[in-house]
Amino acid sequence: MVELNVLELLKKKEKTKYWLFIQLDMTYTNFNNIVTNKTKSIKYSNIEKFCEILECEPNDLFKNTKVS
Numbered sequence: 001m002v003e004l005n006v007l008e009l010l011k012k013k014e015k016t017k018y019w020l021f022i023q024l025d026m027t028y029t030n031f032n033n034i035v036t037n038k039t040k041s042i043k044y045s046n047i048e049k050f051c052e053i054l055e056c057e058p059n060d061l062f063k064n065t066k067v068s
Contacts, residue, residue, distance in 0.1 A: 003037045005063045009054050023053045 010020060021031050026046070033039045034046065047058055054061075 001065050002062050003065050004035060004042070005061055006035045006050060006054070008063075009056060009060065013054065020053065024049055 006020070007017065010017060017035065020035070021028060024031060024046075030039075034042055047061060050056075050061055051058055
């Protein structure tokens with residue numbers, strides 16, 4: 001399964017989830033569902049915003065949690 005890795009990126013940058021929420025232009029419910037991996041999809045525009053704010057590449061945003 002592929003999951004969003006935003007919380008770990010925030011931790012490395014010593015930023016909070018609230019800080020990121022303020023940077024983004026979306027409702028808290030949508031934001032929280034995205035960063036806690038409770039959504040089935042994410043818009044390309046949101047991926048782009050995350051990358052700009054977190055100064056990372058799209059590949060950095062995701063991790064594969066496939067269980068063997």
